[in-house]
Amino acid sequence: MRLATWNINSVRARVDRVLAFLDRSGTDVLALQETKCTPAQFPVAAFEAAGYEVACAGVNQWNGVAVLSRVGLDDVATSFPGQPAFGDPPRVEPRALGATCGGVRVWSLYVPHGREVGDPHYAYKLHWLEALREQAEKWLADDPAAQVALVGDWNVAPLDTDVWDVAAFAGKTHVTPAERDAFAAFGASGYSEVTREAVPAEHTYTYWDYQRLRFPRNQGMRIDFQYLSPAARARVQRVVIDRDERKGSGASDHVPVVVDLADG
Numbered sequence: 001m002r003l004a005t006w007n008i009n010s011v012r013a014r015v016d017r018v019l020a021f022l023d024r025s026g027t028d029v030l031a032l033q034e035t036k037c038t039p040a041q042f043p044v045a046a047f048e049a050a051g052y053e054v055a056c057a058g059v060n061q062w063n064g065v066a067v068l069s070r071v072g073l074d075d076v077a078t079s080f081p082g083q084p085a086f087g088d089p090p091r092v093e094p095r096a097l098g099a100t101c102g103g104v105r106v107w108s109l110y111v112p113h114g115r116e117v118g119d120p121h122y123a124y125k126l127h128w129l130e131a132l133r134e135q136a137e138k139w140l141a142d143d144p145a146a147q148v149a150l151v152g153d154w155n156v157a158p159l160d161t162d163v164w165d166v167a168a169f170a171g172k173t174h175v176t177p178a179e180r181d182a183f184a185a186f187g188a189s190g191y192s193e194v195t196r197e198a199v200p201a202e203h204t205y206t207y208w209d210y211q212r213l214r215f216p217r218n219q220g221m222r223i224d225f226q227y228l229s230p231a232a233r234a235r236v237q238r239v240v241i242d243r244d245e246r247k248g249s250g251a252s253d254h255v256p257v258v259v260d261l262a263d264g
Helices: 015-025 044-049 120-142 177-188 194-198
Strands: 002-007 029-033 053-059 062-069 074-077 096-101 104-110 148-153 224-228 236-241 257-261
Touching: 002 015, 002 104, 002 148, 002 224, 015 029, 015 044, 029 148, 044 053, 053 096, 062 096, 062 104, 120 148, 120 177, 194 224, 194 236, 194 257, 224 257
Parallel strands: 002 029, 029 104, 104 148
Antiparallel strands: 002 257, 029 062, 053 062, 074 096, 096 104, 148 224, 236 257
């Protein structure tokens, strides 16, 4: 099974690029983030015509997650148990969507950005990651053989070399010790971040801002990852960071991160 994650930065604006990617890559399951539309606005018909079932959650212009699958799509959940709320009044944002696809419990995750260190959104980000980790740990405790994939835009750069210039990020989000510790805690809970294992190269990125020629200068960030449970990790055969998807007109500012899993 080929499992990909991609922050698409508006699925309606890039439906043709997603369809082309699915066709050329042979992806079986695609987790999308930052879809920026309601379920009623999601281009479901286009993906169904290409042979994919669709599960999505979102609000107009903000956030939004989805899973597209051609190997089955069952038991859809539009949040994880204990997912924190944010805002006034507080509400659970569409940042996590789970579905069972080909026997794997896939979670498309759009971790909160954090905005600025000290901002309430930063505290929300850390709380959100901790709540997800606690739940992910429970899934393994309940079933050590569970096939679980936590994939998406984590909005954390775990290593200094995951940003183009760590000095430029001093005092900013994505690189703080608290965020990095929250990310690393999933490893301590039994999950493996398999894209780093397969593609350990320094200054290999998954996101480049549209401003200041960041992509041509390779001034990016590595913030899109796939954490797999032990049973799913044992099936990993190949990992690709599809940098070419950042090229050309109408590209998302992120690229797909693709993991091939052996038949289980």
